[in-house]
Amino acid sequence: MQIPEFQKIIESGLEKQLLSLIPNHSIAKAYTWASLPPGKLFRPLLAAAIYLNHSEGNTEEFNQLNSNASKMAAFLELHHSYTLVHDDMPCMDDDDFRRGKASTHKQFGEWQALLVGDGLLGASWRLVSQINHPALLSFFKYSTWTLGPKGLLQGQVLDLSEEMTLSFENLILTHKLKTARLIQTALVGGYAISDNPNFKMAKAYHKLGEALGVSFQLLDDLTELTEELGEHEQAVNPWLWASIKSTETLINYLEQVKELAPSDADLLQEVLAHYFGTIRGKVEAHRGSIIAKLSEEQLRPVESLLKILSHAK
Amino acid sequence: MQIPEFQKIIESGLEKQLLSLIPNHSIAKAYTWASLPPGKLFRPLLAAAIYLNHSEGNTEEFNQLNSNASKMAAFLELHHSYTLVHDDMPCMDDDDFRRGKASTHKQFGEWQALLVGDGLLGASWRLVSQINHPALLSFFKYSTWTLGPKGLLQGQVLDLSEEMTLSFENLILTHKLKTARLIQTALVGGYAISDNPNFKMAKAYHKLGEALGVSFQLLDDLTELTEELGEHEQAVNPWLWASIKSTETLINYLEQVKELAPSDADLLQEVLAHYFGTIRGKVEAHRGSIIAKLSEEQLRPVESLLKILSHAK
Numbered sequence: 001m002q003i004p005e006f007q008k009i010i011e012s013g014l015e016k017q018l019l020s021l022i023p024n025h026s027i028a029k030a031y032t033w034a035s036l037p038p039g040k041l042f043r044p045l046l047a048a049a050i051y052l053n054h055s056e057g058n059t060e061e062f063n064q065l066n067s068n069a070s071k072m073a074a075f076l077e078l079h080h081s082y083t084l085v086h087d088d089m090p091c092m093d094d095d096d097f098r099r100g101k102a103s104t105h106k107q108f109g110e111w112q113a114l115l116v117g118d119g120l121l122g123a124s125w126r127l128v129s130q131i132n133h134p135a136l137l138s139f140f141k142y143s144t145w146t147l148g149p150k151g152l153l154q155g156q157v158l159d160l161s162e163e164m165t166l167s168f169e170n171l172i173l174t175h176k177l178k179t180a181r182l183i184q185t186a187l188v189g190g191y192a193i194s195d196n197p198n199f200k201m202a203k204a205y206h207k208l209g210e211a212l213g214v215s216f217q218l219l220d221d222l223t224e225l226t227e228e229l230g231e232h233e234q235a236v237n238p239w240l241w242a243s244i245k246s247t248e249t250l251i252n253y254l255e256q257v258k259e260l261a262p263s264d265a266d267l268l269q270e271v272l273a274h275y276f277g278t279i280r281g282k283v284e285a286h287r288g289s290i291i292a293k294l295s296e297e298q299l300r301p302v303e304s305l306l307k308i309l310s311h312a313k
Numbered sequence: 314m315q316i317p318e319f320q321k322i323i324e325s326g327l328e329k330q331l332l333s334l335i336p337n338h339s340i341a342k343a344y345t346w347a348s349l350p351p352g353k354l355f356r357p358l359l360a361a362a363i364y365l366n367h368s369e370g371n372t373e374e375f376n377q378l379n380s381n382a383s384k385m386a387a388f389l390e391l392h393h394s395y396t397l398v399h400d401d402m403p404c405m406d407d408d409d410f411r412r413g414k415a416s417t418h419k420q421f422g423e424w425q426a427l428l429v430g431d432g433l434l435g436a437s438w439r440l441v442s443q444i445n446h447p448a449l450l451s452f453f454k455y456s457t458w459t460l461g462p463k464g465l466l467q468g469q470v471l472d473l474s475e476e477m478t479l480s481f482e483n484l485i486l487t488h489k490l491k492t493a494r495l496i497q498t499a500l501v502g503g504y505a506i507s508d509n510p511n512f513k514m515a516k517a518y519h520k521l522g523e524a525l526g527v528s529f530q531l532l533d534d535l536t537e538l539t540e541e542l543g544e545h546e547q548a549v550n551p552w553l554w555a556s557i558k559s560t561e562t563l564i565n566y567l568e569q570v571k572e573l574a575p576s577d578a579d580l581l582q583e584v585l586a587h588y589f590g591t592i593r594g595k596v597e598a599h600r601g602s603i604i605a606k607l608s609e610e611q612l613r614p615v616e617s618l619l620k621i622l623s624h625a626k
Contacts, residue, residue, distance in 0.1 A: 023467045027474075031462065086431065091423035110404035111473045114427070118399060119462035121431065125438050126457035129450070137442070137449070144439035149344065149432035154336045160424045161340075 001267055003045070003274050006059055010044050010073050011037065013063040017074035020065060021123040030108040030116045035081045039099060042216075042275065043080055043182060044073035047190030049267035050205065054194035068131045068193045075127040076186050079147060082120035083156070083182075085113050092160065131193060139192040146181040155181065165235045168242045172214060172249060180213025187212075204260060211256035212272075218250045219279050222302075225293050226286035243294040247302065254305040269311070277310035314580055316358070316587050319372055323357050323386050324350065326376040330387035333378060334436040343421040343429045348394045352412060355529075355588065356393055356495060357386035360503030362580035363518065367507035381444045381506045388440040389499050392460060395433035396469070396495075398426050405473065444506060452505040455515075459494040468494065478548045481555045485527060485562060493526025500525075517573060524569035525585075531563045532592050535615075538606050539599035556607040560615065567618040582624070590623035 015036060022031045044062075051057055051069055061069040088095040088103040089110065096106050105113035128140055145151055155178025158164045164174040187205040191197050221237045229237060238246045261272060283290060283303065291299060328349060335344045357375075364370055364382055374382040401408040401416035402423065409419050418426035441453055458464055468491025471477045477487040500518040504510055534550045542550060551559045574585060596603060596616065604612060 021462055023463045023470075025467065025470070027467070027470045086427060089427065091427060112470075114399060114402065114404060115466055115469055115473070118431075118434065119466045121434060122457065122461035122466060126454075126461050129453040129457045140442040140453070141439075144435065144442045148435035148439050149334055150336045153428055153432045153435060154338065154340070156428055157336075157338070157340045157425075160428070 001049075001059070001270055003271065006048065006062075007041050007045065009059055010041050010048060010062045013065075013070040014038060014041075014044070014074045014077055016063070016065045017070060017127060018078065018123070021126060022119070027112065027116070030104060030112050031119060033107055034085045034104045034113075034116050034120060035078060037099070038077055038081070041073075041077060043076040043186040045271050046183065046268070047072055047076055047186040049271040050187055050190035050265065051194050053262075053265040053267050054191055054197070056195060068133055071127045071131050072189050072193050075124045076182070076189060078120045078127065079124040080182060082117045082124065083152065085117040085120065087156070089113055133193050135192045135197050139189060142188060142192075143185050146185045151177055151181045155179070159236075162235075168238060168245045168249075171236070171238050171242075175214045175217040176210060179217045180210045183213040183216065184209030204262075208257065208260040211253045211260060215250060215253040215257055218246060218253070221246075222250075222290065223279060223282040223286070226282075226289045239294060243298060247294065247298040251301055251305065254302070254309065258305070258309060272309060273311040276306050280306040280310050314362075314372070314583050316584065319361070319375075320354050320358065322372055322375050323354050323361060326378075326383040327351060327354075327357070327387045327390055329376070329378045330383060330440060331391065331436070334439060335432070340425065340429070343417060343425050344432060346414075346420055347398045347417045347426075347429050347433060348391060350412070351390055351394070354386075354390060356389040356499040358584050359496065359581070360385055360389055360499040362584040363500055363503035363578065364507050366575075366578040366580050367504055367510070369508060381446055384440045384444050385502050385506050388437045389495070389502060391433045391440065392437040393495060395430045395437065396465065398430040398433065400469070402426055446506050448505045448510050452502060455501060455505075456498050459498045464490055464494045468492070472549075475548075481551060481558045481562075484549070484551050484555075488527045488530040489523060492530045493523045496526035496529065497522030517575075521570065521573040524566045524573060528563060528566040528570055531559060531566070534559075535563075535603065536592065536595040536599070539595075539602045552607060556611060560607065560611040564614055564618065567615070567622065571618070571622060585622060586624040589619050593619040593623050
């Protein structure tokens with residue numbers, strides 16, 4: 001699979017889904033601004049790879065308005081977008097920029113951002129309702145748990161309340177809720193709409209998603225060490241105040257990713273290799289400034305796991 | 314049915330549902346503050362009456378954590394609560410008070426209100442996912458339409474953008490989206506979980522809900538004429554700038570309510586009679602100040618319809 005090409009197919013499908021969901025009104029501009037162009041589509045890509053690995057499906061389905069595959073991919077991305085729109089608002093993280101352009105509230109105003117966030121959240125559930133699959137109800141129950149008040153939203157609460165930085169345990173809990181729950185939903189969601197899903201395998205993807213989600217966040221923090229960090233970013237970056245624990249935890253979760261990702265799920269392996277390859281490149285390029293913050297002995301086992309997981313790509 | 318007694322049962326069930334959905338964390342206080350004690354439970358009462366009219370169910374189900382009836386009632390009320398929490402925020406209507414106490418953002422802070430609103434929205438869909446009924450998927454599709462970006466949320470957009478007051482037609486459209494869509498969802502939702510729902514009857518309740526929802530809002534505006542109104546309230550109160558059209562439209566929708574409410578749905582008739590009786594009492598008590606704003610000839614046909622609809626209660 002050519003990942004950049006596949007990203008384009010998913011993006012094209014996402015646009016179709018979004019346009020079908022929003023009103024013919026000037027507010028549509030704010031909806032599209034908030035969602036398009038998307039980021040790297042990490043969550044839809046994961047769902048897509050797993051779906052294709054477990055079904056007779058093909059990549060073109062992701063560009064078809066009425067396919068389950070395209071609905072699921074768009075659900076994941078629009079749900080992600082809503083969290084970003086609300087996160088950027090002045091009463092939350094107060095960010096003026098997102099993906100190289102003004103954030104939604106900066107461009108359109110605050111009430112617009114609040115309602116567009118609510119609307120993308122509503123649109124995301126509408127997409128779920130349009131999926132036609134025997135496993136849909138199980139997935140609906142699962143995803144309202146992962147993304148609800150005890151899931152993703154509680155991760156945001158721990159972050160904003162600054163409880164996240166009270167201890168390393170709190171930090172990992174926050175990552176599990178705020179970051180991993182949506183990634184788990186992507187893995188489980190891609191599998192749920194496949195040809196013959198079973199509970200045992202869904203549970204395995206749920207577990208893999210947690211390991212991947214926490215790794216994703218710790219690696220993001222690690223590669224951020226190369227940048228000038230603001231006060232809040234320093235407080236939430238555990239490599240600056242708990243580097244031994246961060247190393248041990250990351251290694252543990254990366255080992256789990258290696259163990260849990262099915263070796264015969266070749267597309268999933270490709271998406272993971274692509275992702276870990278990108279991270280490995282970043283770590284390599286900034287090795288000097290990373291080692292200034294944590295020792296070479298700490299970094300080395302991480303590097304070797306990244307090498308394995310990226311299939312030396 | 315004793316309506317105040319039944320409200321207590323629904324409120325007790327709502328509390329059970331809410332507590333099962335929110336985390337064991339200090340944020341729980343903000344979730345309960347935003348939702349309890351509830352308002353008059355108009356939407357759950359409508360759903361409950363219709364459910365009971367079309368099934369072998371009983372009122373106690375509304376106090377049982379695992380009953381469809383209690384899930385549906387709580388879905389409607391928590392969804393309503395989320396819209397109120399977000400509506401009250403400074404970037405929206407900027408209201409410091411709600412139901413006789415501080416609004417959620419005033420009591421707990423803005424990011425708390427934003428996330429609690431998102432969380433109640435998520436919780437409401439989680440309740441839908443927990444309903445066990447053959448018609449659930451149809452209702453899920455329907456309600457993500459009524460409450461989504463083309464429904465309730467677009468009503469909020471028209472309100473906040475002030476397009477609502479550009480014409481009487483815009484105002485009615487806003488009421489249809491912002492107020493009626495959730496009331497329609499209550500009627501259709503109560504029917505959807507009944508013993509043997511069919512599409513034709515669901516459609517009839519959908520239509521009744523629109524007439525009831527617009528009437529509800531126009532009557533609310535009418536009874537507000539007795540109060541001192543702020544600038545925004547004056548702008549959105551059509552009785553002050555389109556009283557002839559308001560009268561004609563209200564009469565038209567009240568006639569529809571009378572026509573469309575099934576005469577054999579006795580509990581629904583009771584809930585409607587209770588509601589219209591309350592409105593009638595308000596109109597009567599403030600007849601003088603209402604007539605100072607619109608003529609007695611205009612008011613009289615409204616009064617006589619209210620008399621019929623309240624069964625002279």
